[in-house]
Amino acid sequence: MNKRLEAAIESALRSAQHDGALPQFTIPRIPASPPKRAGQGDWAYPAMGLARLARKSPLDIARLIVDRLPTLDFAGKIEIAPPGFINCTIADDYLRKQVDAALAAEEAWFQLDIGAGKRAQVEFVSANPSGPITIGHTRNAVVGDAMARLLEAAGYEVQREYYYNNAGNQMIILGKSLQLRYLQQLGEKAELPADHYQGEYLVDIARDLAAERGDSLRGESWQVFKDVAEQVMFGWIKRSLASIHIEHDAFFNETSLFESEHIWSVLEALRAKGHIYQATHWEGAGADEIADVAAKGYQPATWFRSTTFGDEKDRVMVKSDGVPTYTLPDIAYHSDKLERGFDIAVNVLGTDHFSQAQVVRHGIRALGMDPAPIEVIFLQMVRAVRWNADLGEFAAVKQSKRAGDFDTLDDLVAMTSADAVRYHMLARSPNSQLDFDVDQVVKQSNENPVYYIQNAYVRCAGIFREAAERGLGDADADLNLLGESELRFVRKALEIGNVIEQAVRHYEPQKIAFFAHELAGVFHPIYDEVRVLHSEVPAETAKARLRFYRAAQAVFRYLLGLMGMSAPERM
RNA sequence: GCCUCUGUAGCUCAGCGGACAGAGCGCCGGUCUUCUAAACCGAUGGUCGCAGGUUCGAGUCCUGCCAGGGGCGCCA
Numbered sequence: 001m002n003k004r005l006e007a008a009i010e011s012a013l014r015s016a017q018h019d020g021a022l023p024q025f026t027i028p029r030i031p032a033s034p035p036k037r038a039g040q041g042d043w044a045y046p047a048m049g050l051a052r053l054a055r056k057s058p059l060d061i062a063r064l065i066v067d068r069l070p071t072l073d074f075a076g077k078i079e080i081a082p083p084g085f086i087n088c089t090i091a092d093d094y095l096r097k098q099v100d101a102a103l104a105a106e107e108a109w110f111q112l113d114i115g116a117g118k119r120a121q122v123e124f125v126s127a128n129p130s131g132p133i134t135i136g137h138t139r140n141a142v143v144g145d146a147m148a149r150l151l152e153a154a155g156y157e158v159q160r161e162y163y164y165n166n167a168g169n170q171m172i173i174l175g176k177s178l179q180l181r182y183l184q185q186l187g188e189k190a191e192l193p194a195d196h197y198q199g200e201y202l203v204d205i206a207r208d209l210a211a212e213r214g215d216s217l218r219g220e221s222w223q224v225f226k227d228v229a230e231q232v233m234f235g236w237i238k239r240s241l242a243s244i245h246i247e248h249d250a251f252f253n254e255t256s257l258f259e260s261e262h263i264w265s266v267l268e269a270l271r272a273k274g275h276i277y278q279a280t281h282w283e284g285a286g287a288d289e290i291a292d293v294a295a296k297g298y299q300p301a302t303w304f305r306s307t308t309f310g311d312e313k314d315r316v317m318v319k320s321d322g323v324p325t326y327t328l329p330d331i332a333y334h335s336d337k338l339e340r341g342f343d344i345a346v347n348v349l350g351t352d353h354f355s356q357a358q359v360v361r362h363g364i365r366a367l368g369m370d371p372a373p374i375e376v377i378f379l380q381m382v383r384a385v386r387w388n389a390d391l392g393e394f395a396a397v398k399q400s401k402r403a404g405d406f407d408t409l410d411d412l413v414a415m416t417s418a419d420a421v422r423y424h425m426l427a428r429s430p431n432s433q434l435d436f437d438v439d440q441v442v443k444q445s446n447e448n449p450v451y452y453i454q455n456a457y458v459r460c461a462g463i464f465r466e467a468a469e470r471g472l473g474d475a476d477a478d479l480n481l482l483g484e485s486e487l488r489f490v491r492k493a494l495e496i497g498n499v500i501e502q503a504v505r506h507y508e509p510q511k512i513a514f515f516a517h518e519l520a521g522v523f524h525p526i527y528d529e530v531r532v533l534h535s536e537v538p539a540e541t542a543k544a545r546l547r548f549y550r551a552a553q554a555v556f557r558y559l560l561g562l563m564g565m566s567a568p569e570r571m
Numbered sequence: 572g573c574c575u576c577u578g579u580a581g582c583u584c585a586g587c588g589g590a591c592a593g594a595g596c597g598c599c600g601g602u603c604u605u606c607u608a609a610a611c612c613g614a615u616g617g618u619c620g621c622a623g624g625u626u627c628g629a630g631u632c633c634u635g636c637c638a639g640g641g642g643c644g645c646c647a
Contacts, residue, residue: 031587033587033589034587035589035590036586036589036590036591036592036593037590037591040590044589044590046588046589046590046628048589048627048628049588049589049627051627052627058627081590082590083589083590083627083628084589084627085589085590128647165647168646168647169646169647170646170647171647280645281645293645296645298645299645301645302645303645312573312574312643313643316644316645318645319645320645321645323645325644325645325646325647326646326647350641351575351576351640351641351642352641352642353642354574354575354576354641354642354643355574355575355642355643356642358574378575378576380576380577380640380641381640381641427584427585428584429577429584429585431576431577432576432577432584433576433577433639433640433641435583437583448595448609449595451609452595452609452610454609455607455609455610458607458609459606459607459610460606461607462606462607463606464606465606466606467606502587506587510585514584514585514586514594517585517594517595518585518594521594521595524610524611525610525611525612527606527610527611528602528608528610528611528612529611531605531606532606533605533606534605534606535605536605549606570607571607571609
């Protein structure tokens with residue numbers, strides 16, 4: 001709608017230039033935006049931005065524009081306000097029509113076409129199968145899934161992908177850890193080294209394994225235990241994610257890149273383009289670094305000259321022992337992603353991967369590919385915190401997998417609820433750190449934004465239950481009987497399209513959470529004021545209002561769905 | 572040291588270069604004989620970390636400081 005207003009203003013400006021009222025100049029793109037205050041219309045266009053170019057006062061320019069504005073079906077009153085705003089109000093008639101339009105079109109009313117015919121991929125979670133889903137992964141999961149849902153709402157065909165590193169050292173340690181736990185179950189004295197996974201969950205798996213297989217695995221190598229651990233972990237991970245309504249379409253593992261030899265062909269491609277060299281230390285190394293390398297006695301390794309692309313130092317691709325670092329498979333994986341032809345490939349990562357993501361980008365460039373489709377949402381740290389009465393302050397609950405002391409997604413859901421976890425993890429800018437106060441989310445659950453939003457849906461459901469009992473319907477409703485308040489809600493609901501578009505264009509899925517809360521804030525006062533089943537409400541008015549609440553309920557159902565939250569009939 | 576994120580009401584946070592800076596929670600005072608009060612209404616509460624700059628206009632953009640988080644491995 002704002003786009004159409006901007007286009008109309010641009011054509012008005014052109015016509016003013018054409019008839020000589022304004023001098024010739026390139027018309028800048030000035031966005032119309034919703035004003036903060038009531039009484040300033042629904043869309044405001046600041047003509048002040050044209051004053052210098054047109055060499056006229058902003059108010060005069062606004063006048064010239066308004067006089068030449070083509071008719072717009074949604075526009076009602078159009079006013080000029082100092083210092084030079086053009087305030088456009090949406091016509092009441094248009095708003096009334098939207099009530100029926102929303103109900104007739106159902107989900108299509110919200111659907112955008114900016115992604116029509118385009119494919120998007122969201123890669124998220126991507127936790128190694130070395131333990132349960134932690135609170136950090138949970139934030140990643142919620143943000144990634146919301147992003148995917150928003151892209152779908154924008155018309156994209158979306159694939160949700162999970163990438164995991166199962167070829168590295170961590171998985172070897174995992175296998176060995178389980179092996180030792182298994183031997184402990186058989187009564188052997190086996191000590192777990194400090195760098196092994198200490199978590200109790202491995203004891204559980206070992207116990208099951210001993211129960212099922214007896215001592216038949218006593219002589220097996222760690223690989224066997226690694227495979228068992230990986231398989232069991234993935235079962236847990238998928239089940240945990242499913243508990244907050246998240247499911248991936250594809251699982252991509254690092255091992256497959258080795259099996260297909262893809263990582264080696266990528267390395268050769270880089271070498272052919274002259275970005276690879278063998279050395280004990282990188283080309284720009286200082287005296288300290290060279291001395292350090294000498295002290296460690298390293299043989300030559302394989303380096304990627306990432307400094308060519310602006311990196312601060314070159315990176316090792318293959319260690320001197322012949323084992324690749326994470327960098328090589330990561331580049332290979334992303335080149336594979338791009339070859340699959342996605343228009344957008346969103347990657348949700350913790351900010352601790354910032355440098356790594358930059359190197360991957362350099363690698364993609366070095367291969368001669370365009371990294372533009374790759375977008376990364378970096379998440380700042382999330383901590384589970386609890387009030388510590390002894391200290392008199394909030395203290396972080398540790399979440400190291402290997403230390404065996406952490407809060408998992410399962411714990412969080414058990415302590416709060418899937419809906420509360422999803423909302424609280426989503427309703428925060430990815431750029432901000434998040435302290436997830438477990439006790440607070442539980443304690444305050446009665447005054448929570450989660451319930452505030454869901455209650456809007458519930459209250460509608462209550463009206464329909466009662467109406468059905470009294471045999472009331474909304475057939476032949478005359479929407480002219482709707483009042484100012486109801487139209488205020490429709491006006492706000494119409495912003496959904498803009499919110500989704502902005503969330504998608506700027507990769508800010510949290511916007512939808514804030515918007516849902518705002519819309520509920522518009523809804524609740526109306527619910528109190530605009531009654532349906534009240535003895536003083538005339539039958540025809542009740543019908544119109546019933547239809548309005550049906551549309552409102554559809555809006556909330558849609559919004560809750562976009563956030564992966566449930567829409568309960570009762571609370 | 573370099574890179575990056577954050578700093579807005581007592582607390583947790585929104586805020587798109589535009590008009591007098593916004594919510595929720597907390598505190599204070601009101602509102603249920605009629606669709607769920609998990610709600611609503613009202614009051615209180617701000618030198619937008621500090622200092623410059625760009626602009627007709629800066630919480631928003633630029634530079635420099637200050638404070639806090641994260642990252643800078645032949646780890647994964």
